[in-house]
Amino acid sequence: MAATAISSGFHGEPLTRTETPVRVALARLESVTKRYGKVTALQDLSLSLYPGEVVALLGPNGAGKTTAVRLLLGLVAPSSGRASVMEGDPRNSETRTAIGAMLQITRIPETLRVRDHINLFRSYYPNPMPAAEIVRIARLQGLENTFYGKLSGGQKQRVLFGLALAGNPSLVFLDEPTVGMDIESRRALWDQVRALATQGKTVLLTTHYLDEADALASRVIVLGKGKILAEGTPAEIRHRVAGRRIRCVTDLDPAFLRTLPSVLSVEQDREALIITATEAERVVRELMNLDPALRGLEIATAGLEDAFLALTSSGAN
Amino acid sequence: MATAVINVRAQSLGLRYYARVAAQETRYEFLKMLRAKAFSFSIIGFPVMFYLIFGLTNKNTEYARYLLASYSCFGMFGAALFGLGAGVAMERAQGWLELKQASPMPRIMYLIAKTIGCAAIAIITVGALLALGLTMGGVTMTVLQVLELLLITLAGAIPFAALGLLISFVVPPNAGPGIINIIYLPMAFASGMWMPINILPHWIQRIAPFLPTYHYTQVGLNIFGYAQTRTSMVVHWEALIGFTCLLLGAAWLVFTRSEANA
Numbered sequence: 001m002a003a004t005a006i007s008s009g010f011h012g013e014p015l016t017r018t019e020t021p022v023r024v025a026l027a028r029l030e031s032v033t034k035r036y037g038k039v040t041a042l043q044d045l046s047l048s049l050y051p052g053e054v055v056a057l058l059g060p061n062g063a064g065k066t067t068a069v070r071l072l073l074g075l076v077a078p079s080s081g082r083a084s085v086m087e088g089d090p091r092n093s094e095t096r097t098a099i100g101a102m103l104q105i106t107r108i109p110e111t112l113r114v115r116d117h118i119n120l121f122r123s124y125y126p127n128p129m130p131a132a133e134i135v136r137i138a139r140l141q142g143l144e145n146t147f148y149g150k151l152s153g154g155q156k157q158r159v160l161f162g163l164a165l166a167g168n169p170s171l172v173f174l175d176e177p178t179v180g181m182d183i184e185s186r187r188a189l190w191d192q193v194r195a196l197a198t199q200g201k202t203v204l205l206t207t208h209y210l211d212e213a214d215a216l217a218s219r220v221i222v223l224g225k226g227k228i229l230a231e232g233t234p235a236e237i238r239h240r241v242a243g244r245r246i247r248c249v250t251d252l253d254p255a256f257l258r259t260l261p262s263v264l265s266v267e268q269d270r271e272a273l274i275i276t277a278t279e280a281e282r283v284v285r286e287l288m289n290l291d292p293a294l295r296g297l298e299i300a301t302a303g304l305e306d307a308f309l310a311l312t313s314s315g316a317n
Numbered sequence: 318m319a320t321a322v323i324n325v326r327a328q329s330l331g332l333r334y335y336a337r338v339a340a341q342e343t344r345y346e347f348l349k350m351l352r353a354k355a356f357s358f359s360i361i362g363f364p365v366m367f368y369l370i371f372g373l374t375n376k377n378t379e380y381a382r383y384l385l386a387s388y389s390c391f392g393m394f395g396a397a398l399f400g401l402g403a404g405v406a407m408e409r410a411q412g413w414l415e416l417k418q419a420s421p422m423p424r425i426m427y428l429i430a431k432t433i434g435c436a437a438i439a440i441i442t443v444g445a446l447l448a449l450g451l452t453m454g455g456v457t458m459t460v461l462q463v464l465e466l467l468l469i470t471l472a473g474a475i476p477f478a479a480l481g482l483l484i485s486f487v488v489p490p491n492a493g494p495g496i497i498n499i500i501y502l503p504m505a506f507a508s509g510m511w512m513p514i515n516i517l518p519h520w521i522q523r524i525a526p527f528l529p530t531y532h533y534t535q536v537g538l539n540i541f542g543y544a545q546t547r548t549s550m551v552v553h554w555e556a557l558i559g560f561t562c563l564l565l566g567a568a569w570l571v572f573t574r575s576e577a578n579a
Contacts (some may be wrong), residue, residue, distance in 0.1 A: 073419040094329055096421040103419065105412035111352035116345055123341035124422040126334055160416075167421070 026051050026202045027072055027090075027171055032081035034067050034226075041067040043226040044081070049171065054193060054203040056213035056234075059223035060312050065206045068223070069173055072204070073101055085171060097125055100169035102160045104176050110149025114140055114159055117148060118166060125167030137192050138162030139185070153180035161189060165196075172196060174205045178212060190216055210304045220304075222311050229311050234304055241302040241310050244280040247272050249296040250287065260286060272296060330421070338422055342430035350400060350434050360399055361442045364392035367511070368446050368454075377455035383513070383543050385450040389466055390537040391510040392442035393474040394530060398497055400435030402481025406493025409485065432478055436471060443467055458541070465540045473533045476557055479564035480529070486571045504530045514545065529560040 025048035034042040042064045049055055049072075057065045070076045071083040074090030088095035108117065118135070122128035135141055138158045143151065148159065157180055164172055174193070178186045193203055193216055207213055213220055214234045222230040222237065230237055243264050254266045254273060262279040277283040280299055287294055351357050372384040408414045417427060447463060450456035458466075481497065488496050505511060507521050508531035514522060525531040532553040535544045544550070 075415065075419055093421040093423055096419070097330070099419070101416065101419045103412060103416050105416060107411040108413045108416070109349045109353075109408075111349050112345060116348065120341055120345045121420065123337055124420045126330060163416070 023050050025049060027085045027204075028083070029068065029071060029078075030082045030084070032071060032078040032083060034064075034071060034076065035079045041226055042071075042078075045223075045226065045228060046081075047221060047228065047231075049202050049204060051170070051202055052197055052200045053218045054197050054205060054216050056217035056220045057204060057206045057223060058210070058213055058220060058308060059229075062225075063223040063312075064226040065223055066175070067226075069101075069175060069204065069206060072171075073099065073173060097127075097167060098170045099173070100164040100167055100171070101173040102164040102175060102177055103173075104179070105160065108148060108156075108160070110147060113145050113147055114151070115144040117159060118144075118162060121163045121166035125169075127168060128166055129168040134162045134165055137165060137195075139188055154182055154185045157181055158185065158189070161192075169201070171202045171204070174203060174207075176207055177205070178207070178209065186212075210308055214304045222308065224312050230307075237307045237311075238302060238304050239307075241307045243276045243278045243302060245298075245300050245302060246275040246277060246280055246284060246287075247296070247298040247300075248275075248287065248294050249273075250291045250294045252287070252291050252294075257287075276302075335423070335426070338426050339429060342422065342426050343433045346430040346434035347437050350404070350438055356399065356403075357438065360392070360395045360438055361445060363395065364388040364442055365445050365449065367391070368449055372446075372450065372454050376453065379543075381450060381454040382456045382458070382541050383538065385446055385454070385456055386466065386537045386541055386543065387510050387534055389443045389446055389470045390473070390530075390534045391505055392446065393439045393470045394477050394505060394510070394533065395501065396435045396439035396442060397474040397477035398481045398501055399494075400438060400481070401431055401478045402484045402497045403494040404431060404435075405482065405485035406488070406490050406497075410490030410493070428482075435478065436474075439471065439474060440467065443470060462540055466537070469540060470533075470537050473536050473557055476529045476533070476561040476564060479561050479568060483564050483568040483571065486568055486575070504528055507531075509534050513543075526556075529557060532556040532560075 027049040029042075029045055029047050031044050031046050032042055033040065033044055045064070045068065047068070057068060059065050067076070071078055072085060072090055074083070074085075074092070074096060077083075077091065083090060085095050086098055090096060090099065112120070115131070118131050122131060122134075135144060138161050140155070140158055140162060143155060148156065151159065157177065161174070161177060164174065177193075178189055181189065190212070193205070196203055197218070203216075205213065205216060217234055220230075220232060220234050220237050221228055230240060247269065249272045252273075254268065257263060257266045257273070257275060260277075260283055262277045263283060264276045264278065266276075267274045275283060275287075284297070284299065368384060368388050372381050372388070375381050375384070405414070414427075418424065443466065447466070451458075484497060485493050507517070508514070508525050508528045509517065510530065514525060514531070514534075517525075526548075535548070535553045536550060536557070538544045539550055539553075544553075
């Protein structure tokens with residue numbers, strides 16, 4: 001289907017069915033600047049979202065994440081540049097039939113039942129997902145007849161997730177989707193997000209939980225002060241921070257450890273030391289020789305969190 | 318994988334889509350209002366309670382009929398002001414409106430559904446007052462007067478729906494319900510919804526013509542011939558239409574300005 005659709009664009013050429021189709025962006029911000037009064041929320045920002053990918057939008061508060069999402073949802077118009085979803089303006093109802101959103105909402109009407117909310121949102125879309133399917137994906141079985149006001153925080157989040165899928169959208173926005181969820185619900189939602197991506201849907205995720213971005217995203221975009229600071233796979237972003245972290249309990253003098261080759265930093269963390277080094281194996285061997293009583297040894301690569309902090313703090317300067 | 322890429326396409330929306338959205342939105346809007354007890358109890362409950370106290374204690378008198386008309390206006394006024402004003406303000410504050418705005422549902426449907434929902438609550442209120450008046454209050458009226466009471470009070474309540482809408486756009490979202498409470502009771506009192514305007518202090522009688530609620534109460538009372546005779550009904554209707562245009566215009570202006578700044 002895809003191959004024919006693509007090749008139909010090249011009249012006169014033989015139908016070459018290539019297995020690597022041109023990547024057509026599903027949604028785009030093209031050199032978008034957005035000002036609120038004198039405040040510039042986004043500065044000449046361009047980004048594209050492709051089918052089947054989960055993109056995590058990260059950044060400190062005020063970096064422009066929400067503005068980027070609101071532009072793609074058609075809730076606000078760019079001051080300059082262009083926002084488009086499937087080549088359409090997201091401010092048109094027609095374009096929005098392909099979009100679903102889970103926004104940060106304090107309350108939705110509490111005197112409607114879960115079933116009512118689902119039916120209402122399904123009616124907004126011309127080809128909605130079957131209600132039973134929404135209930136299954138959002139794990140709301142047995143709660144259909146419960147009033148929204150009687151649900152727990154995590155259950156409410158699941159209803160909002162279900163509403164985002166009501167229209168069977170190609171593009172799903174998830175703004176802090178797992179706030180207030182217990183670990184089990186969180187993992188279950190992650191599984192569903194991955195399932196959406198394998199169906200070819202595009203997911204744009206904003207989150208404060210970096211482990212969530214790490215677990216879900218095929219691509220991470222780090223924003224700071226309305227600009228893109230970094231973009232890549234979670235691994236690529238992590239590797240922006242050099243070195244690995246060695247944590248151990250030792251009597252060795254931190255000042256001495258700083259002089260060892262390849263050691264970048266030494267910090268005290270409660271009873272232990274955290275040593276960041278580019279050649280972790282060599283440093284560990286040295287440590288074991290010098291302090292036979294060394295214990296509690298852990299070695300970890302720098303996390304997404306470290307990379308995020310490094311990126312956003314340098315971006316602030 | 319690539320299959321899903323190209324065959325997704327924005328849908329064009331037909332008349333059937335709009336009809337279905339309107340029906341569902343209205344249905345759930347009404348259910349939501351009715352089940353929100355704080356809202357439905359006070360909007361339906363206030364006029365009904367007043368009528369039980371002041372109307373039925375004067376049963377079989379002109380006063381029972383007078384109050385049936387003026388409390389009907391009071392009920393409609395409250396439903397329009399709170400249903401649209403406080404309702405929209407609250408849903409705006411809670412982020413619910415934004416989620417709806419991000420959906421393909423046309424914005425006008427939201428307003429249409431809210432208006433119809435309020436109208437239904439208001440009709441229930443007037444229906445309850447009618448039932449009380451006719452069965453226990455000894456009120457006699459023709460079928461035509463029953464219809465007039467329902468339709469005239471409904472049509473005359475439009476400016477208050479516009480007022481509610483304007484307030485919900487203008488004031489900070491969380492302050493909306495509070496501000497509506499502040500203007501609701503004084504406006505009802507000063508325009509003779511609770512007691513005949515001519516027994517109110519003179520300075521209030523002088524302010525009253527500047528309140529849309531005064532003109533509204535007059536057209537309501539006129540059904541039974543209780544309106545003040547010094548002004549013709551045409552003037553009262555003109556005043557109501559004028560207020561509606563003014564308030565709707567202001568609401569439109571504020572809305573488009575906030576859209577432009579958004």
